[in-house]
Amino acid sequence: MKNNRIETLEFVLNGLMRRYSERVPDVNKVADAMIAEGIISDRNEIENDHIAFRTMGVPQLGVQSFEKIFLHFGYEKRDYFNFEGKKLNAYWFSPPEPRFPRIFVSELRVNDLSENSQQIIKSYTDEVTTDPVDSLDLNDGFAVDEFLHKPLWRTPTWANYEALLKESEYAAWVIYNRYYLNHYTISVHNLKDGYNTIQEFNDFVENFGVKLNDAGGKTKISPDGGLLQSSTVAEMIDAAFADGEIHTIAGSYVEFAERKVLPQFAGLSLDKIERVHRRDGFETGNADKIFESTFTSQTMKAEI
Ligand code: OOG
Numbered sequence: 001m002k003n004n005r006i007e008t009l010e011f012v013l014n015g016l017m018r019r020y021s022e023r024v025p026d027v028n029k030v031a032d033a034m035i036a037e038g039i040i041s042d043r044n045e046i047e048n049d050h051i052a053f054r055t056m057g058v059p060q061l062g063v064q065s066f067e068k069i070f071l072h073f074g075y076e077k078r079d080y081f082n083f084e085g086k087k088l089n090a091y092w093f094s095p096p097e098p099r100f101p102r103i104f105v106s107e108l109r110v111n112d113l114s115e116n117s118q119q120i121i122k123s124y125t126d127e128v129t130t131d132p133v134d135s136l137d138l139n140d141g142f143a144v145d146e147f148l149h150k151p152l153w154r155t156p157t158w159a160n161y162e163a164l165l166k167e168s169e170y171a172a173w174v175i176y177n178r179y180y181l182n183h184y185t186i187s188v189h190n191l192k193d194g195y196n197t198i199q200e201f202n203d204f205v206e207n208f209g210v211k212l213n214d215a216g217g218k219t220k221i222s223p224d225g226g227l228l229q230s231s232t233v234a235e236m237i238d239a240a241f242a243d244g245e246i247h248t249i250a251g252s253y254v255e256f257a258e259r260k261v262l263p264q265f266a267g268l269s270l271d272k273i274e275r276v277h278r279r280d281g282f283e284t285g286n287a288d289k290i291f292e293s294t295f296t297s298q299t300m301k302a303e304i
């Protein structure tokens with residue numbers, strides 16, 4: 001691997017997308033349908049708005065650890081978000097070049113949970129005694145790729161997973177899924193007419209059987225009207241727990257985003273519009289509901 005940060009970043013992102021599309025059949029389902037419909041001719045034409053990761057907020061892990069990987073590749077830390085009810089912190093990171101996705105990273109405020117849940121979580125995260133990113137060679141794409149897909153702690157027991165699920169569905173998700181890519185996001189605003197709004201894209205994917213998260217309505221709209229998002233209900237995966245028990249739990253999902261042109265650029269002709277002219281960043285109210293794509297309130301409904 002050449003010591004070139006941008007090339008290493010490309011390698012790491014490709015590795016994430018490869019595992020993710022194997023785990024989430026909706027990824028290929030949507031891409032294939034877009035090709036069949038003539039919306040794109042090749043899946044590489046899909047614009048990836050952002051990807052997202054979840055972590056446990058304990059001193060040696062959390063955003064402060066995870067972010068070092070992508071800061072190294074030239075990402076810049078942007079706004080902070082607080083999710084009071086879900087007990088989460090999050091930040092988004094802007095990419096070194098506009099062709100790369102933004103990154104949204106959240107962490108559970110572990111110390112805000114009950115004693116019992118804290119004890120369960122720490123029994124796993126305590127296996128990681130020092131910040132693992134500090135001993136990772138970030139110039140080695142293979143090492144970073146391996147780190148993002150290897151267990152940080154022992155395989156959880158079903159009893160611990162279920163106990164966490166009752167208090168924090170996010171905690172249960174992370175204890176099993178760890179740094180697996182939580183979702184990637186298809187930008188719809190640059191697609192051809194008929195598919196370039198969230199409403200139209202939602203109708204398109206629902207027509208071939210993709211289930212959308214309807215928490216707070218299928219389309220989440222920022223108060224300024226500039227950021228519209230929807231997401232699929234997480235794919236269920238057969239998860240092997242400690243002692244060989246297999247249970248079906250929530251894996252990852254796919255998101256769709258429409259970013260409107262900012263008012264100050266409304267006069268620009270469409271062929272001049274680039275990423276910088278559109279609504280950037282994220283929105284707490286939208287994100288709060290998108291988190292629920294992996295929650296049983298959505299996944300159980302989709303099974304019926
Ligand atoms: C992230 C949910 C928030 C967005 O785009 O606002 C989000 C998650 O489920 O971990 O993706």
Ligand code: NI
Binds near residue numbers: 050052255290
């Ligand atoms: Ni997202």
